[in-house]
Amino acid sequence: MNQPALSAFIWSVADLLRGDFKQSEYGRVILPFTVLRRLDCVLEPTKAKVLAEHAARAQAGLNPEPFIERITGKGVWNVSPMDLGKLMGDPDHIRENLFAYLQAFSPAVRDIFERFEFHAQVERLAKAKLLYPVTERFAQIDLHPDVVDNHQMGLVFEELIRKFAEISNETAGEHFTPREVIRLMVNLIFIEDDDALSVPGVVRTLYDPTAGTGGMLSIAGEYLAEHNPGARLTVYGQELNPESYAICKADMLIKGQDVANIAFGNTLSEDGHPATRFDYMLSNPPFGVEWKKVEKAVRDEHERQGFSGRFGPGLPRVSDGSMLFLLHLVAKMRPAAEGGCRFGIVLNGSPLFTGGAGSGESEIRRHVLENDLVEAIVGLPTDMFYNTGIATYVWILSNRKPAHRKGKVQLIDASAMWRKMRKSLGAKRRELGEDHIERITRIFGDFVEAQDDDNRPISRIFDTADFGYRSITVERPLRDEAGKVVVGAKGKQKGKPQPDSALRDNENVALKEDVQAYFEREVLPHAPDAWIDPEKTKVGYEIPFNRHFYVFKPPRPLVEIDAELKQVTDRIVDMIRGLSA
Incomplete structure (x- = not known):
């Protein structure tokens, strides 16, 4: 069964729920039942062996769990003789038998259903006399990995979550990232690691600090397995949404990953992996979401721990916390002396330029650029994400840059590389094709400036210092009513001209340019009495991405415009004549 047909089948359960459940509540039933059936199918081939081993070890007075885990090869098992099919044989006791079946799962699986608050939904279904027909519907479908592989299953979960989010007026994009965007990011972080x-x-x-349903972790694992079957990728994650966390944990269990590595909670206020550093990281944090709920914890860490903590360089404005995730990832990088790290993060346009010199945003940019961590920034097409049509950018950062990249930043404009989707999904109307992913990956790997077929730049390379500037404060003297310069009378200001705040101005001078030379060239010819207040000079950084790819298009010749206007005017005159005839 293909993924759309499978999704439609599972979605048909909504017909059973209609009337007794609100549309916004469908997901609370359908998602955990889908996970339950998936686990039911995964465990079926080893069921008999597990039951025999459990009985034998229990009779011998031994803890059967280590022995059972050798059979299943995962931290997932069930020691009940029941499965969903057998539950159908006793309609009168479906509730009690289902609870007993759930309780017989391994602890990690029971935690998944607790996150779904599944017991409450089972009680509600039983009271509405819907528990048996809903369970029967799921028992009819085969979700074994041999029938529905992990990739397909991930797509099923994503489609279901998107539908439920749309019904509930929630943001589907908070739970997952388009698969082709993940594939691009995975390509970019692995491209220069020959060992892996x-x-x-x-x-x-x-590691993914905003793991959602685990799509980034899964695709990275698939990529590495495809290119190096002998490699082993250990994944870590953290997720705030209970249902997404439960799905991610179930997916990792089935794939044999250690689910203790998937933490629950808010990454910014409670780091689930405080002492761990990673080889690779991927993240798509929420765009433009305020961090007021965790402001106290974040500010406390910033002020008390400084650069020993995660947020030493600075804090962005409370209205957008995406740059806090950038800092979090920087803090989680494996040190260069231990092999280093590369990571990719999806951000909107704001982190490129928001905030002047000295602001939290500028200081964060300054930190990653002056420490030579930014390898590349890729501008994606608009209308790529499920919950927003705005421009987005993939930042690639590394503390193990190859020699030819040191001190450099590559900007890639991939905004024109897209194809229209046959059917829109929320705000997502465009997607990257395999040829686009391959082309962007090649441009990144080649590390050269490039143009498209119309000679428009699509790859540019800069020194890190090209994005820096000094914000200087230019003062003009305060004058009295007679026009005489007012001078200070006391202390350090004695005998010095006093500044007129009404005439104060600020100038941004490129970091590579001499400030005094700029001042003499750009300011003194227009204001000979001006001076620079050095105590107010600040260093800032911004990345004006679009400006670097702007291509000037000269206006059409005036004669051509006049001729076109005359044609339009003549048509209007002819229409008026026709009306009056």
């Missing part, structure tokens, strides 16, 4: 892609037995760690 070729050395047998190599072990790498990957």
Whole structure:
């Protein structure tokens, strides 16, 4: 069964729920039942062995769990003789039997259903006399990985979550990232790691602090397995939404990952992996979401720990916390001396330029640029995400840049690389094709300036210092009513001209340019009495991405415009004549 048909089948359960459940409540039933059936199918081939091993070890007075885990190969098992099919044989006791079946799962699985608050939904279904027909509907479908592989299953979960989010007026994009965007990011973080892609037995760690349903972790694992079957990728994550966390944890369990590595909670206020550093990281934090709820915890860490904590460089404005995730990832990088790290993060346009010199945003940009962490920024097409049509950018950061990239930043404009989707999904109307992903990856890997077929730049390379500037304060003297310069009478200001705040001005001088030379060239010819207040000079950084790819298009010749206007005017005159005839 293909993924759309599978999604439609599962979605048909909504017909059973209609009337007894609000539309916004469908997901609370359908998502955990889908996970339950998936686990039910995964465990079926080893069911008999598990039951026999459990009985034998229990009779011998031994803890059966270590022995059972050897059979299943995962931290997931069920020691009940029941499964969903057998539950159908006793309609009168479906509620009690289902609860017993759930209780017989391994602890990690029971936690998944607790996050779904599944017991409450089972009680509600039983009272509405819907528990048996809903369970029966799911028992009819085969979700074994041999029938529905992990990739398909991930797409099913994403489509269901998107539908439920739309019904509930929630933001689907908070839960997952389009698969083709993840594939691009995975390509970019792995492209220069020859060991990970070729050395047998190599072990790498990957972390996503905004894991959602686990799509980024899954696709990265698939990529590495495809390119180096002998490699082992250990994944870590953290997720705030209980249902997304439950799905991510279930997915990791089925794939044999250690689910203790998937933490629950708010990454910004309670780091789930405080002492761990990683080889690779991927993240798509929420765009433009305020961090007021965790402001106290974040500010406390910033003020008390400084650069020993995660937020030492600075704090962005409370209305957008995406740059806090950028700082969080920087703090989680494996040190260069231990092999280093590369990570990719999706951000909107705001972190490129918001905030003047000395602001939290500028200081964060200053930190990552002056420490030579930014490898590239890729501008994506608009209308790529499920919950927003705005422009988005993939930042690639690394503390193990190859020699030819040191001190450089590559900007790639991929905004024109897209194809229209046959059917829009929320705000997502465009997608990257395989050819687009390959082209962007190649441009990044080649690390050269490039143009498209129309000679428009699509790749540009800059020194990190090109994005820096000094914000200088230009003062003019205060004058009395007679026009005489007012001078200070006391202290350090004695005998010095006093500044007129009404005439004060600020100038931004490129970091590579001499400030005095700029002042003499740009200011003194227009204001000979001006001076610079050095105590107010600040260093700032911004990345005017679009400006670097702007191509001037000269206006059409005036004669051509006049001729076109005359044609329009003549048509209007002819229409008026026709009306009056």
